[in-house]
Amino acid sequence: MFSNKEEFKALFLQRLEMTYGKSFNDSTKWDQFHTLGSMIREYISPDWIQTNERYRSTGTKQVYYLSIEFLLGRLLRHNLMNIGMEEVVSNGLKELGIDLDELEEVEADAGLGNGGLGRLAACFLDSLASLNMPGHGCGIRYKHGLFEQKIVDGYQVELPEQWLRHGHVWEVRKADLAINIPFWGTVESYTEKGGLRFRHVDAEMITAVPYDIPVVGYNTNTVNTLRLWSAEPSPYPINKDILKYKRETESVSEFLYPDDTHDEGKILRLKQQYFLVSASIRSIIRSYKRNHASLLKLPQYIGLHINDTHPVLAIPELMRILLDEEKLGWDQAWEVTTKTISYTNHTTLSEALEKWPIRLFQPLLPRIYMIINEINERFCKDLWLRYPGDWERIEAMAIIAHGKVKMAHLAIVGSHSVNGVAKIHTDILKQREMVRFFEISPEKFNNKTNGISHRRWLLKANPRLAALITETIGPSWVGNPSSLSHLGEHLNDQSLLGQMNAIKRGNKESLALKIKEKTGITVDPASIFDVQVKRLHAYKRQLLNILHIMHLYKQIKDDQSFNMHPRTFIFGAKASPGYYYAKKIIKLIHAVADKVNHDPKVNDKLKVIFLENYRVSLAEEIFPATDISEQISTASKEASGTGNMKFMMNGAVTLGTLDGANIEIMEKAGEENIFVFGLSASEVLNYYQNGGYHSREYYHLDTRIRNVVDSLGNGFFPGVGDEFETIYDSLLMQNDQYFVLRDFASYADIHKQAGKAYENEQGWLKMSLMNIAHSGYFSSDRTIREYADDIWNINSSPGAVR
């Protein structure tokens, strides 16, 4: 291929002209990006082949991470960095008059996820490959990733996302490895060697075609695989309206998270889930059988990890293969299955726990339903032996009850490991949400606090800070992020603090330019950049943030002597298309922004920015430019959060509740380096259990609260009428179920403290430094090592260092 700048340039020019049949001068940015991407993919290929060969020849155990979401973002710069060719390529391109930064912008984000869960999967793949661990991803190649958000007149409008419009340069289609997946039809029984057997007949087939994406480790020649399945019509003849069949088939991999508020959407979502697991497991077993005679040893060589309950049909699907195809008995099949499968829970919110109506499930997946039914009956029988007569308990724990299949129960019963994603989350699972399951199998439950790739979120996203860190403590932190702690030894190094300050200022200036370009609004890089970026959800309480901004606005207007360090509040958030309340909050943020940003009386103190279409590539520009990280979910509700870790690693100081991983951030960074406010999780859970909260009391007793809440409907926002009535009602009529008013006063107080702290520049920089220094724990490398040691039992299988 190429090993230096000159070779790179020559090959690049030759490739470009050969592929596109035009001269370099006539080429577009897209031609150039595609040429470069395909060169890098080919560069990676020999290592990809060798990695697979290495895993095969050593017979090492391999793990497959099954996930309905992978939020990869862009891959060009990431891959260049990981293969150590960033400088060669960047310099070579420069000599051709191409700016790599600009070329990078051509790549569409692979946005195959909603938020934290999907991005976690992407960080895990990065860590697995970088740690030379045999771990691969299995997902769906959605034609349209998460919708593109446009804001029109303050309202969110969703447009279909088009990441595949120009093709995806990193993928390799493997049509010869396609697999047919059966849906509908019936189950037939027959006897064989005296035993009763079952087969699924008259099914409608959907063909799953794999597209493989190489997952390149950092500074190693390990290249794992992310296999994404695309749904295509089956080539077999069928007695059906062919166009209708084609449409129905292709719809399976058309959209990420189709609207499932109606039956048709629910069926589609269930189809996606079975499509993913069935294609993945059939292909995994197919390659396993090339090297192994018996499926009984499967757990010794294969681990299947299910990322939340979406891929939980892996359990009955593996059972089906072992029973119907491999002809094992139930007990053997069950032992193999449970030893192979492990499960991560990512939420305790009851509305997010999947339950599928039998009336939809059974006709779509008749054999799978039968197997779940059998699992349920055997499980309930065991419970009966353990708790004779305790119907109430058995009903509550059953996998099938009240006409529904409870996917979380199936996941716990059918796997050998159940983990939460932060200490407090796992404790809540063990002590409350899943306490009855914990009682019968305590050994299954464990915690794996989430992590993020420090390579993507610090080394790549914030190269100047990364370089300063390396200059200060040496380069070992890249391979071993916990050694970032050595930064703590430089707490009094004025020059270091000064440089950190300059880097943050530079990053804020870049973001300010972006804000100007996107919104037309000028923000002052000397102001505090106070940021809340994440999905819009009531429990994440963007409402608390915006109500507090309204309060600040009123204070500045009403009180001439009021003084505060100027602030720029920045939001980024997508609301689920059918989530009416969340969309109202987006509108409210825009109404406040409109009022504040156009009021010259407050403008030297306050600006409110909403950055539309929040996604991975935008996040990479925001985290390095943030001073204050808003992590303000109602305590007990956010399982972990991972944005909180990205901010911390980039030197932002958390302002948050004691929820999710914020608690561990506080433990690591030190109480003096984080701003904590609000109810604790146990206080919240206590209110839910015993009552005692009356939001109206807070409204009546606190004039600040009354003022802002009244502003939602009293003409404060001209021309909006009763636009915000739903929000007003949620706070006062529905007793504010996320404790926004309850936490308002302490939130306002902590903001005052944070503002004051910021004015002490040295003090602030030290807080920032301590956050970076203790962020190494939150590298996904640490998380993945824990999964590898405690759950998967896999080892590092190193090739050579690049």
Ligand code: 26V
């Ligand atoms: C999904 C839904 C869907 C229906 C309506 C309400 C609702 C509420 C929450 C969810 C979340 C589903 C699972 C999930 O994405 N969990 C996130 O996982 C992250 C990675 O572990 C973690 O950092 C976040 O705290 C957690 O919310």
